[in-house]
Amino acid sequence: MISQELKKVILTELNLDDFDLQDETMAPEVPGWDSLNHINIILAVEKSFNVKFKSYEVLRLKNVGDLQKLVDLKTGK
Amino acid sequence: MFSSISLEKIFSLLKYDPNDPLIFSTSLFLILFLGFLIFYNLLGKNKAARIFLLIFFSLYFYYKAAGLYFLILVVSAVANFYAGKLIATTENFTKKRIFLIVALIVNIGLLGYFKYTNFILQIIADISKHNIDPLSIFLPIGISFYTFKSLTYVFDIYYDTLKPTNSLRDFSLYIFFFPNILLGPIDRAADFLPQIDHEPFISREDIGRALFLIMLGLIKKVVIADYISLNFVDRIFDFPLRFTGVENLLAIYAYVLQIYCDFSGYSDMAIGIALLLGFKLMDNFNYPFKATSIADFWRRWHISLSNWLKDYLFKPIQISSRRLKIFGNVIALIVTFFVCGLWHGAGWNFILWGVFHGVLMSISLFFKKPKEKLYKFLRINNTRFLRFFQIVITFHFIAFSFLLFRFSDLQIAKDMLSQIFDFFHAEVFLQFAEKLPLILGLIVIGYLFHFLPSRLGIWLQKIITAMPLPVKILIFVIAIWIVAQFKTADIQPFIYFQF
Structure with a gap:
């Protein structure tokens, strides 16, 4: 489940x-979310949740659910 | 006497010949493949025997192109199979990373030795101003393709998005698989390996699609690419200053079509042949000249390579340099396209071609927002007019980049452009159309088919699928006959060039 915040x-x-x-x-599948824009989304997520991802953690993400799990893990949810 | 001579001839035909690999468009391949396909299907239910037959035929196919160097494939399969196992079973992240780096060194080291040693020696000689004789190193055909193919396996296991296979046999089949070993598509282990267990391995739709792709590929390769290159493009490119600008421009358009038909035609055949064996390979081209930007072009051209570069090179650099924001993207783009160019060949022309694409994409990053604002201001965003304009501009950038790709001597490209801008002579076009209607017709048909809606291809596939088997075979034989006519046709006399 993707949080409203993310x-x-x-x-x-x-x-x-x-x-x-x-x-x-x-x-x-999301309009505008191409490989060039990907960097901005990752930066925005890091800034908004005040977390820092390791490159390896970002590279293995397959979908938005994985990103949610990573955010939850980093924010201790 | 007679039989001993024929046997000898057959034997020498089947032996390794560096100048005669088993390209799909040769009659020898067609005969051998048909024989192989019959046995392959006879073994239908016996999966193990079928896979061994396929492995054996694949190794032979590569032996025919590279001789004893087919052993590199065996080394690559064993090394990457165990590298995958080691990476997967290691808990410690640092150790995992070390195993990945070792696997990279082995794979890239082999590729580097065979493909780039002499290029590097030449650079050292140029810098030190000493003469260094090039080493006699054999270049095993397809090594860039299967090295990248093997690496998808170790990378995906490292990123934990793929579980390693327990079967060295299955992994070997992935590496050896003959349809895509010489020219791709660079299929992913994650997509290929699960297909080995699929039953039934081939459906009616698969057969229809396979025949359509093989026929389409043959026509693209032999009728369009080979024919226009031999009878038109090469002749202009050899002496551009002898021809007017309009001829030079047509030759460039024809060359762009030639590269596309040559490469995508071969990919179509590879995908079609793989389908007949029960394997779906990834698509490699998606109407690339309909691209509205260079970035869009790379989503449509040689997709298996561009996806590979994006996932395993661009993204890691981009993510690790993300604090630099847009400059992180720029660094990642330039490095990726430098490698993309180098991957195509050990020459400065390929590097220049790659970097040119990287620079164009980097520039467009900075113009993205102002461009959007301008389109909104002019009220042309999302209009057909804008799309048309973008396609034309993108196409010409790509055409120009292929000139860089083709010529190691930039003077030739310069000569062609100076003819186009200073000595155009549009009226010569009529002479051209009159004297070389077949060449012009092929260029027009090639582009027309490309720019028509993609529904047409799907529609043709459905028609072929719905045909009864004898009609399918008849159509296929007719296609082969047409291709054979073009293959055996004499080089067209260029009367027209006497002017």
């Missing part, structure tokens, strides 16, 4: 009003 960060960064982000949603 959803908001991603949608704001992508300039999207709304998009149905599910656990299994993958980046290319």
Whole structure:
């Protein structure tokens, strides 16, 4: 389940009003979330949740659900 | 006497010949493949025997192209299989990383030795101003493709997105698999390995799609690419100053089409042949000249390589340099496209071509927001007009980049451009159309088919799938016959060039 907070960060960064982000949603399915923009989304998530990811942790993410799990792990949820 | 001579001839035909690999568009391949396919299907239910037959045929296919160097494949399969196992079973992250680095050194080391040693020696000679004789190193065909293919396995295991296989046999099949060993697609282990256990291994739709792709590939490769290169492109490119600008421009358009038809045609055949064996390989081209930007082009051109570079090179650099924000992207782009160029060949022209793409994409990063604002201001965003304009501009950047790709001597590219800008002579086009209607027709058909809606291809596939088997075979034989006509046709006399 994607939290409202994470959803908001991603949608704001992508300039999207709304998009149905599910656990299994993958980046290319979301308008504007291409490999070049990926860097901005990761930075925005790190800043907003005040966490730091390791490169390895980011590279193995397959979908938004994995990103949520990583955020939860880092914020101790 | 007669039989001993024929046997000898057959034997020499089947032996390794560095100048005669088993390219899909040769009649020898067609005959051998048909024989192999019959046995492969006869073994239908006996999966183990079928896989061993496929492994054996694949090794032979590579032996025919590279002789004893087929042993590199065996070394690569064993080394990467055990590297995968080690990486997966190691808990300690530092050790995991060390095993990955060792695997990279072995794989890239082999590739580097065979492909780049002499290039590096030449650079050292140029810098030190001493003469260094090049070493006599054999370049095993396809090594760039299967090295990258093997690396997907170790990378994915390292990132924990793939579990290693327990079967050295299955992994060897992935590495040796002949349809994509010489020219890709660079298929992922994660996609290929699970397919080995699929039953039934082939459906009616697969056969229809396979025949469509093989015919399409043959026509692209032999009828369009080989024919226009031999009879038109090469002749202009050899002496551009002897021709007008309009001819030079047409030759560049024809060359762009030639590269596309040559490479994507071979990929189509590889995907089609793999389908007949029960394996789905990844798509490699998606109407690349419909791209509206260079970034879009790379989502459509040689997709298996661009995805590989994106996942295993671009992203790691981008993520580790993300604090530099947009400059992190720029560094990642330039390095990735430098490697992309170098991957294509050991020459400065390839590096220049790659870096040119990297620089173009980096520049467009900085213009992204102003561009969007301008389009909104002009009220042309998301319009057909803008799309058309973007496609035309992108196409010409790509065409120019292929000139860099083709010529190690930049003077030739410069000559062509100076002819186009200073000596155009549009009226010569009519002479060209009159004297070389077949060449012009092939160029027009090639581009037309490319720019028509992609539904057309799907529709043709469905029609072929729905046909009864005898009709399918008949159509296939007709396609082969047409291809054979073009293959055996004499080089077209260039009367027109006497002017």
